[in-house]
Structures are given as structure tokens and as C-alpha cells.
Amino acid sequence: MAEAGLRYRKERLDRGIKARSDTIYVISSYREMLYLVLPRVLPVIGLLVLPLVLRGYWGKVLVYACMFGLLALSWDFLAACGMFSLGQALFFGVGSFFAGALNHYLHWPPILTLPIATLAGGVFCAALLAPVVRLKGIYFAMITLVVPLLFTRLVVATGVWGGSHGLSNLAPFTNEWIPIYLAVVAMLVVLFGFRRIMNEDYGLVLGAIRDDDRAVMSAGINIYWRKIQALFIAAVVGCFAGAFMTHQYQFVGPSVFALDYSILPLTAAALGGAGTFAGAVLGSIALVPLSEAMRALGGLRITFYCIVLIICIIGLPEGIFHFIQRKYQQFERLTEIG
């Protein structure tokens, strides 16, 4: 193997169809158009048809997969802006508690609590984390790790919002079809929305903050304000997932700040491939049914996620999506080293 490695190297080239469909030639034939359109349209159609096929228990699993997909998307968005979060549970939990408290104390229906909890939670999380946007890398990660853990303690210790018992008997969704399609459509909208944002000028600035924040600062852009905006966007998505799950479970308690909600989205994004958003969705659609199948193992599931996460980061650092994308767009061959 080492011998072959010395004389040959792997060469990757774009497929002809990729090169043509990158340019105006894409409109020259149906093949090129389908080449571009199919990978985007087929998964969308698949996700929209799935709720019709999956009923009962597996329908619920699809909803979970979408919610974890939203959390993973929100993680990926923050990572794309150079903010590395170990605490997606913060967004999830804040959204949950806003929705739960509004429903429990004021008896507002889900149609009101969902949007209000989403927006208010987003503002709350962005304001809470605003003082720490100056931190980068590990330091930001540490803070996001600690905050949800402390929130758990706080809720249990002070007994606000039901304390360790939580708030139960919250209003459920009235119709069976509303939640499942709401979840799927929300995930698709966020997926394509985020991809769009990152391709706009706005996203260009955010990506530049990740790559070299000093260069952005010297261009006269207030990177802290931009980071707070990015936090708000990510928090809104995470809070929506939390508020949604509150009504789905009809319960909210300190467990919404649990590590599951931090580690699973992170694993999903790492498995699927960070930085593309599609990878995050792919990862959670692969992981959540697997974890449901292992529900009998209880707490051991988290150990399983962690092992998957470690294997992914060390063995498959690019993630599934990047791998598929590469195979789709390029071919590989061995060339002799001259």
C-alpha cells in the first residue's frame, strides 16, 4: 500500500456536467438542469411525502428528527459565524419555558405561544449571550456549555416555573397533521433560508467573521453587533424547536436544559458534515431514528452519541454530506507521480 502510495496519487476532477452546470450552459439541456435540480427537489419531496407514509409512533419520530434537525441547523449557523456552541440546550430550554409558562399561567393557545416564545426566546438568548460575543473559540464554547447546566440547577433550586416537577397538562396541538407538517416545513424553510443567507452579502460578512474577524473589523464593520444578530437568528430557530416540543410533549421541566439537546445536534452536524446545513439535516435524520430504536438502553444512548461523535470527528472529519457531494460532483482516479 505504501509502495502504491509512493508511485500513484489520487486525483480528483470535476465531472463535465458539474463544470457545464456551473455556468450559463446549464440551460442547454434537461440533463444539466436535472443535475442541479434533483438533489434539491428530491429530498424536499421525500420529506413532504414521508408524513403521509409514517403514521403513529414513527410519525412522532419524524417530528423529533425535524426538531433536532432545527437545533443542528442552528448550531451549524452559529459555527458558520465562528461561534462554537456546546449548549444548544440553552435555546431549546428557553423556548420551551417561554411557551410552557405562557400556556400554563396565561392559558394562551399554541398558535399564540409558538410565535411569541420563538421571538421572545430569541431576544432573551441573544441578550443573555451578548456580553460573551467578544469571546472566541474554546472560551465561547465553555460559556455555552456552562449556562444551560446552571439553568437546570437554578430551576430546580429556586422552584420557579414548577421547579423540578415542571409544568404539565399544557395544551396539545389540536390536529394530527398540523405538528408534523409544521415541523417538516419549518426545517425545510430554515435549511434553505440559512443556505440563502450565507450566500448573500450578509452571510459573507458572517463567514468572514469566522475566517478573520480582524479583517472584518478593519473594514469598519461592528463584528459584535453582527455576532449578536447571528445569535438571535440561531436562537430563534432553537427556541422554535423548544416551544414546539413543549406543546408536543405537553410538558416542560428542567430536563429541557439536559445535555441531550446539546450533544445530539452537535453529533448530527458532525456526522452529516458541518458548514453546509444540509449535512446537519442529514445527520439528524440518520441519528434520531437510530436513537429512538435504542430507547431501551436509557442513559447509555448518550454514551453512544459521544462515541459516534468521536469517531466522526477523528475518522470522518468531513462528514457524510461532503463525501456524497464530492462523489456527485467529482470523479477520482490514480495518476502516476512523474
Place this chain on the structure above:
Amino acid sequence: MLSLLIYGTIQSVILAFYALGFSLAYGISGVANFAHGGLFILSGFIAWSFMNYFHLPWFLSVAISIVLTGMIGFVLYWGLLLRIRGIPLAEVVVTFAAGIAILEFLAWKGLYGFYYNLPVFVKGGIEIGSVAVDYQRLIVLGTGAVLAAFLWFFVHHTKIGLAFRGIAQNERTALSLGIESDWTGALSLALGSALAAVSAIMILPMGVMEATVGYEVLIYAVAVAIVGGLESILGMVIASFIIGFGQIAVARYVGSSWMVIVPLAAIAFILAIRPSGLLGKFKELEERV
């Protein structure tokens, strides 16, 4: 007032123990070892297993536990972290995941309640003024002081300690001076893990050995390290005194359920006025802010 002083000091020393290995490993190898809490509990469990399954004497089990935990830290670096060296976030995620894997595995094995318990060194206690203190807490105080002094001496005046600091300050320059960075990094993580084991053996006898304690250890270690400045031992000691006394004071005058607020408030406050921590010096600009 006297009891506030005594228990504040003890709480501070306990916090310093929590943070010791974490802060040291970060300070010298630049790896934030988020598996710290997991290793803490794991070492307690190892010591317990040797005492109860193999009926080894206390001293031997403790020694085995410290050595084993140190080796686990070494393997963690050599087996996993070496492959992703230089990508700080991947390092964080891998150690974090390894720590949670350990903790959740132990929780699943049923590590909670009062069944698992390490013995105290010396039973009984004394009265200082009118405050009852048991011997274990006094031993913790003494050991803490000795250990902090030893560590300070170690990283400032021994060859290997200086090599550690060299790697932390500038890896390339250290390499050009013949310090092998992989080996040093692995040793530093091993040392940090062994320190986690030492502190587990000191502190676990005073409470219960539960998987959830591991998370608490991690929170406090991170809080102390952030407040004190990640690479400074003196800063770490000062920070643990601030947080420790803060906690005891809050527990006394406000209510013990509010104790958890103190680390968070301290982090928020310190980040607002001095983001690199009380005594953090290097890496101030390019990495933190």
C-alpha cells in the same frame, strides 16, 4: 462569622482542587480537557472497585486509581487528541464527548446514591472556637496548600515543568529548542488527569459519589479557570477563593439554593471587565477576544 471564614476557606480549597487538573492541563498543553469531570468520578469509582471487589488496602487502591487515571489521560491524548491536534474546537468536542461518555456510562451502571462511598482518612473532628470541623476537611486544606505550592514549584523550577510552559507559550519555538510537543502534551494531560484523581480521593469522601457530581466538577472547574485566567495557578487559587467565599456567603445570607448563581455571576462579571481572567496574561489578544 468564624464559621463563615472556616467553611469559606474549605469551600474555596475544594473548588481549587476541582480546577487544578483542568487548569494545569490547559495551561501547559493548550488542551481544554472537558473530560475532567468524567475522569474525576471515574477515578473515584476505580478506587472504590479495587477496595470492594479485590479487597485491596485503601492506600494501594488509591495509588492504583491515580496511576490508572493518569494513564487514561495519556491514552486520551495519544490515541485521540493527537489526530486532531491544532483544531482547538475538535479537541474540545472530543474531550467533551469522552467525558460525557464516561459519566453517562457510569450513571447507567447505577452510580448514584450512598452505596458507593470512599472512606474518610481519619474519622472524627475538632472544634475551632465554636465551629465543628471534621478532620477530613482539615486534611483537604493542608493537602491543597501543599499541592498548590508543589505545582507552582514544578512548573517554574523543574526541567519538565519548564518544558510544559514552553509548549504552552510558543509551540514552534519550544520545538526548535528540542522540546517534543506530542510527548509533553500527552504528559501534561496525564498529569492533569492524575490530579483529578487526587482531588477525587480527597473530596469524594465528604459527599456522595454520583455521576452528576462529575458535571458539577466540570462547571466549577471551568468557572474557576475562566475567572482566574486559564494558565495561571495563582489566578486559579484567587478565583477559587472569590467563588468559594461568595458561595458560602450567599448560602448563609440568601439561601443555599442560590449558591449556583455565584459561579455564573463571577464569570459574567469577569468577562465584562477583564476577559482574559484575573491573572491571565498570554494569548490574551489573539485567542480570547
